[in-house]
Every structure is written in C-alpha cells, then in structure tokens.
Amino acid sequence: MQPSLRFLSAAALTLLSASSFAASTVYTSSADFMSHVVAGSYTENFNGLSSPPAGGAFAGGGFSYAVSAPSDLYASGEFLGTNQIDEALTITFTGGNVTAVGSNFYSTNISDQFQAVSLTITLNDGTVTTFTPTSVLDSYRGFTSNVGISSLVMSAAGASLYVGVDNLTVGVSAVPEPSSWALMGLGLAGLIAARRRTV
Template identity: 40%
Template sequence: MRNILIALLLSAPALAQANLVQDGSFEETVVPNGTWNVFSSVGTGGVWKSISGSGIEIQRNVTGPASHLAQFVELDSHKNSAMAQSIGTAAGTNYSLNFDFTARPNTTAATNGLQAFWINSLGAGATTASILAAATAGNMIADLHPNTVTSNTWKTFSHNVVGSGTGYSYLVFKAAGTSDSYGTYLDNVNLSVAPVPEPETYALMGIGLAGLLAARRRKQQQSH
C-alpha cells in the first residue's frame, strides 16, 4: 500500500514550471570574460529592451561572479537606466517572480538601488514611452536598496504577481540609486506558474492515504 501511495504522489503534476522570462540570466548577449558592455537591447531578438537612460550593461566577471551562470546586469550603466520585457500571461493566473540582486562591491549605499514593476495595463506592442510611463508607484513590486558589500553577495527577491487581461504583462527593472555609473546588480530573473493538482489527483491521493491508515490499524489490532 505504501508503494501505491508513493506512486500516486509521484504522478501528481510537477510544481516546478519552465521560466516564462526569456534570457533571465543574461547569457544570450555575450561579452568577453573580465569585461562589460552597454546595449540598447539584450537577449535573442532583443527581448530585454532599454526604455530609459544609457542602456543595459552586461558584465562578466568584472567585480565578481554572477548569481547564475556567467553574466549579469547593472542598470546604472553610464547613468541610471531602465529595461523591460513583454511576457505573455493569462488573466487572473498567479505567477511567482524571483530574481537575484546584490550591491555593487566597494560602493556607497547611496549609489545602490533597484526597482521592479509589474504592468498589466498595456497590450501587445506597447511603446517604450508607454511602458516607462506605466512604471509608477502603483505598479511597483520592489524598491531595493542593498547594503554595501566587499564582494558579490547575492540575495533573492520573491513576489507573487497576477496575469493580465490583455494577454501581456510587462516586467520592468529600473536603477534607483545615485546616477553615477555604479549600481545594483541583477541576475537570475525567473517567472513561473505552478499548476494546481486536479480534484481527481487529490481523490486518488486520499484513497491511498486512507488505505495506508486502515492497513496500519489492522496490523496494530493483530499484534494485541
């Protein structure tokens, strides 16, 4: 009976889902090791687009390692900047958003700052101007000001967001510290939705658990 219950548990839908963010670890626009460069867009097809400032800075082992794989982003490139990605979402669906961040090593606390926005009010093909205009306090999901560090000390930010009725949501990241070309690092951006097991799955799991309990009771009775 125990083996049956284990099989039922293993047959339940997996909670971990594929990342809906494209190029969430910023590896698709490659820069040489030990260097950095600034781009108007990054990722295959330019999925991350610069919407304000000097562009998206990609670093590879300049001040320390990435949180995931080899590269990461600094949005205070030549000055404070912002970037966005359009993501297909389903209305009313709950998603889990996670990303890693750290202060830039050996800088002041004032120069570090990173804001994140989740925008559901725009449809497909929104302009950079309309995305930037919608990145307001009402759509802000993170306002991070990490403490100073001497080496990359990555932390994870997590937040639940809801899909848009337009079929498209916009994820925006914006540098928020002093605009001086030194700012918070960003890496490992992940958006996923975990499917809920169907009622039939719960019923089967309940039957298996009830069988296990009944077998245990019978064994206990026979031992007396």
C-alpha cells in the first residue's frame, strides 16, 4: 500500500474512533435548534394533560420517551413537571435514534407561576449546562450530539420549587457524525486508489 493511502486509511480510522467521544452543541432558541434538526422530529407540548399517562410515556414520529420523577409527575395542562419540590426530572429516550432534543426548561411555584432560578440540565454524554431563565420566553435550550442521547436530567437544587418542561422536541441532528465523515473519506481514498491503478 502506498504511503499516501496508508495515511488516508489511518486518518479515517482515527475519525472513526473519535466518534466514540461525545460532542454536543447547546442552542438558546427554538429557531436556531430546529435549523439543526432533520425533518420528522416529534414535539410534545403537554397541553391538556390533567394527569400524566402511566409512567409518563410519550411517543410520536418514530420516537418515544418516558418522563419520571422520584415522587411522580405533575401535569398543569400546559407543562409537565415534578410533583414535589427539590426533585430532578428525568427524561429517558426509549425509541428512535435521538441525537437532538430541545425544550422550554423552567421552575414554578405551587401556583404554577414561573420562577427565575438557576437550572442545570445534564445529558448522558456528559454535557452539562446551567442557566437562569428570566421568563418562559428565554427558557429554551436545545442540544445536538454526535452520539445518541439516551437520557436528560433537569434539576434546580435548593430552589424549593418544581421543575418542568414544555414544548419538548426530539429528533435527529442535521450535523453528520464523525464516523460518517470517516466513511466518506474511506470511500474517497478507495476511488483515488482505483483511479491510480487504471491510469
């Protein structure tokens, strides 16, 4: 094998191994996030829920997930949140290749009124973001990842309030994974090698 082909093969294999390292991007607006999600995403606005379905299970568009909290869930008819104060809300993605997730994340008091407190969102790939929304309008956070997103945990430790989500979108990131680029590189290297042999 020629040195240049060895180099291309080594580079492609390096990219393939790099795909095992998670790299997430955080978006602060729904419009920006949705521009990085391929068509066919599923959005749940939780409107009209007087009590959450058993297990907090939701599905649509080939995607499914379960929302849970230690002391069960609370549905206001407009958002889905924890039933008790100071508890984390966990979303576990159970179906579909989820590499993009976005939502309005915020806290409320017992009267369902928005509260401006610090929130922390943690993805299973190690991505952690902490922010303090000043209203529901700036409470949106979206995430795209180069690896599958299997869970998300939202918390507001010490706030003595309830955390909740609204307008939750799950889908697939429009950004190719490093492994896709590596496969394209291998294909290009093969084409170059085949062309050199026929010349």
